[in-house]
Amino acid sequence: MSDTLAQTQGRPPRGSRRGGGGRRRRGGERSMVPEAEFTSYYGRPIVKPSPWEADIPAYLFAGGLAAGSSLLAAGADLTGRPGLRRVGRVGALGALSFSMAALVHDLGRPSRFVNMLRVAKLTSPMSVGTWILSAYGPFAGAAAAAELVALLPADKRRGPLRLLELTGRPAGLVAAVFAPPVASYTAVLLSDTATPSWHEAYRELPFVFVGSAAAAASGLALIGAPTSETGPARRLAVGGALMELAMERRMEQSMGVTAEPLHAGRAGRLMRAARGLTLAGAAGAALSGRSRVLSALSGAALMAGSACIRFGVFEAGQASARDPKYTVVSQRQRMKREGPARHRPEDPEA
Amino acid sequence: MTSLFNEFDLWGPLDPAADAGYGKDKPKRKGFFTDTSICIGCKACEVACKEWNDVPADHFDMTATSYDNSHSLNSNQWRHVAFIEQPRRPAVDLGMPTTRPDDDLLGGLLAEGETGDGAPSDGVPDFRWLMSSDVCKHCTHAACLDVCPTGSLFRSEFGTVVVQDDICNGCGYCVPACPYGVIERRRGPEGSKNVGIAQKCTLCYDRLGAGQQPACSQACPTQSIQFGDVEELRERAERRVARLHEAGVMDARLYGNDPHDGVGGTGAFFLLLDEPEVYGFPPDPVVTTRDLPQMFRRASAAAVTLLAGAAVAFVGRRG
Ligand code: SF4
Ligand code: SF4
Ligand code: SF4
Numbered sequence: 001m002s003d004t005l006a007q008t009q010g011r012p013p014r015g016s017r018r019g020g021g022g023r024r025r026r027g028g029e030r031s032m033v034p035e036a037e038f039t040s041y042y043g044r045p046i047v048k049p050s051p052w053e054a055d056i057p058a059y060l061f062a063g064g065l066a067a068g069s070s071l072l073a074a075g076a077d078l079t080g081r082p083g084l085r086r087v088g089r090v091g092a093l094g095a096l097s098f099s100m101a102a103l104v105h106d107l108g109r110p111s112r113f114v115n116m117l118r119v120a121k122l123t124s125p126m127s128v129g130t131w132i133l134s135a136y137g138p139f140a141g142a143a144a145a146a147e148l149v150a151l152l153p154a155d156k157r158r159g160p161l162r163l164l165e166l167t168g169r170p171a172g173l174v175a176a177v178f179a180p181p182v183a184s185y186t187a188v189l190l191s192d193t194a195t196p197s198w199h200e201a202y203r204e205l206p207f208v209f210v211g212s213a214a215a216a217a218s219g220l221a222l223i224g225a226p227t228s229e230t231g232p233a234r235r236l237a238v239g240g241a242l243m244e245l246a247m248e249r250r251m252e253q254s255m256g257v258t259a260e261p262l263h264a265g266r267a268g269r270l271m272r273a274a275r276g277l278t279l280a281g282a283a284g285a286a287l288s289g290r291s292r293v294l295s296a297l298s299g300a301a302l303m304a305g306s307a308c309i310r311f312g313v314f315e316a317g318q319a320s321a322r323d324p325k326y327t328v329v330s331q332r333q334r335m336k337r338e339g340p341a342r343h344r345p346e347d348p349e350a
Numbered sequence: 351m352t353s354l355f356n357e358f359d360l361w362g363p364l365d366p367a368a369d370a371g372y373g374k375d376k377p378k379r380k381g382f383f384t385d386t387s388i389c390i391g392c393k394a395c396e397v398a399c400k401e402w403n404d405v406p407a408d409h410f411d412m413t414a415t416s417y418d419n420s421h422s423l424n425s426n427q428w429r430h431v432a433f434i435e436q437p438r439r440p441a442v443d444l445g446m447p448t449t450r451p452d453d454d455l456l457g458g459l460l461a462e463g464e465t466g467d468g469a470p471s472d473g474v475p476d477f478r479w480l481m482s483s484d485v486c487k488h489c490t491h492a493a494c495l496d497v498c499p500t501g502s503l504f505r506s507e508f509g510t511v512v513v514q515d516d517i518c519n520g521c522g523y524c525v526p527a528c529p530y531g532v533i534e535r536r537r538g539p540e541g542s543k544n545v546g547i548a549q550k551c552t553l554c555y556d557r558l559g560a561g562q563q564p565a566c567s568q569a570c571p572t573q574s575i576q577f578g579d580v581e582e583l584r585e586r587a588e589r590r591v592a593r594l595h596e597a598g599v600m601d602a603r604l605y606g607n608d609p610h611d612g613v614g615g616t617g618a619f620f621l622l623l624d625e626p627e628v629y630g631f632p633p634d635p636v637v638t639t640r641d642l643p644q645m646f647r648r649a650s651a652a653a654v655t656l657l658a659g660a661a662v663a664f665v666g667r668r669g
Binding site for chain 2: 213
């Protein structure tokens with residue numbers, strides 16, 4: 001679409017492509033301007049796509065999984081469901097370790113993670129997130145350690161080990177308090193960029209991500225915990241999946257033209273897969289009852305759906321940054337709606 | 351959440367160096383006014399920048415779409431001269447004089463078509479060249495700086511934005527944060543310094559410190575790149591636009607000079623002869639921190655929802 005001029009004239013783009021955007025200031029021509037035409041510098045990107053690779057969406061997924069698992073573990077602990085508690089605590093630690101490994105792999109070496117702790121900056125979601133994770137991690141770790149100690153035979157659990165076991169509950173509860181921000185800050189991490197499809201999603205993305213975190217963690221519980229204890233996980237799975245799907249739909253409506261990349265190419269395939277898997281998983285979670293096999297299958301579908309939505313949103317953002325259309329057209333449409341961005345619209349010079 | 355920030359912390363007009371805590375005796379804010387109407391595309395600025403800042407040469411492959419062989423602003427290209435070959439406007443276009451601006455105003459630089467070979471019989475070339483030397487904007491509200499989790503990017507006493515490559519951890523967050531697509535993590539070439547580290551124009555911080563002007567502005571033979579105090583440059587730019595308008599170049603406009611705009615005005619701003627996107631600029635960039643309080647609110651609401659949802663899941667029937 002963006003190549004309209006060049007295509008209709010049957011030659012490669014020469015000079016800047018001239019579409020509607022360029023002439024909009026002259027009122028009379030506005031009605032003749034087709035929506036998707038725009039001007040750009042030889043079709044080259046305006047904003048830069050992030051240099052991140054699969055590490056980052058994997059990190060987003062695992063962070064959500066860890067957070068949801070800590071919540072399930074704390075609830076299970078308080079309501080006397082030891083099997084669910086164990087899966088939650090150990091799952092949280094496993095997912096957290098995986099997400100840390102992905103982050104460090106992205107950064108190149110572990111010391112660079114430590115480097116991030118040299119400042120605390122409220123304007124940097126990555127800095128805030130690092131601190132949230134640093135607060136959450138040790139407690140999630142202690143809760144998982146207590147769980148592992150509990151697996152030892154009674155006569156080995158003495159002294160410091162016994163102490164560790166006793167700290168399980170408080171540590172698990174503190175982890176559960178830090179867990180929700182772990183699940184939601186990742187949405188701000190993506191939105192606080194100039195990447196069109198991430199930024200424009202900022203209103204709903206946190207809800208999509210926490211829904212997805214709840215679904216993933218419930219999925220893990222459905223796979224690992226005894227079916228007699230998974231009632232809460234099933235309910236959380238259905239709730240999380242419905243929230244994820246509903247908010248994702250709303251998000252696409254509020255994103256304007258930048259919702260397009262969510263439907264195209266690889267991102268589109270991932271998003272469709274996410275919807276299918278999440279729906280199937282939620283239905284399975286609601287209906288599978290005490291069937292071990294069905295529960296595990298639904299759990300796997302929920303986890304896969306959550307992973308797909310992270311990768312889908314990630315890919316859509318990358319695609320939106322590579323195509324200048326999403327920068328130019330979305331800003332032009334906003335200007336048409338609201339006028340140019342002004343700090344004080346009422347200012348005389350404005 | 352907003353109360354954590356002062357009114358102008360996230361966007362709006364301010365003196366960035368003063369905001370960053372430099373005292374009264376700090377120098378005035380420095381910047382560039384790039385007047386693209388007199389750029390001849392000689393790329394002396396690109397070369398001078400590379401020479402002075404030891405920026406590696408990289409990917410000099412042809413793009414096959416234009417005469418521009420340096421692609422874009424990136425980690426190995428801190429100044430980038432865009433070459434826009436633009437078909438002549440249709441006759442109905444009111445902006446007609448821009449195809450042949452006043453010879454005297456533009457130093458006769460765009461009038462060659464009159465005598466050149468292949469010029470149409472009416473003496474006016476059927477296209478025009480727009481050239482523009484792009485650079486980091488040194489935004490008043492710099493998204494790159496705001497999001498950097500290590501504090502590697504800092505505000506200098508000149509109000510500019512500089513990367514400290516010994517602190518940057520290569521997280522790459524500044525890259526998608528910049529609304530102008532300037533900063534980038536260096537990918538190569540193999541063996542060059544600072545690979546994996548974010549790189550961009552420093553407005554020749556080392557030269558400013560020594561009382562010199564940046565290499566690019568010094569090298570520019572047409573004074574298309576003018577260096578100086580931002581305040582003074584803004585006035586100069588206003589005068590230049592007014593002159594061009596008087597001369598009938600109605601498409602002349604300033605870009606980035608307005609302290610009330612989405613990034614609080616840029617330290618490096620431009621005089622353009624067409625819409626910003628023609629030059630590869632975003633038409634109306636907004637620093638993402640403007641929406642940050644909203645984002646935090648939404649994320650907090652989502653977090654509370656998750657906590658409540660998990661609690662509700664445990665209420666009721668056992669099983
Ligand atoms: S143009 Fe980009 S890199 Fe330069 S100061 Fe502004 S946000 Fe930072
Ligand atoms: S890549 Fe370096 S400069 Fe950029 S945000 Fe990360 S630490 Fe800061
Ligand atoms: S040195 Fe000056 S005239 Fe030459 S390309 Fe750069 S800005 Fe244009």
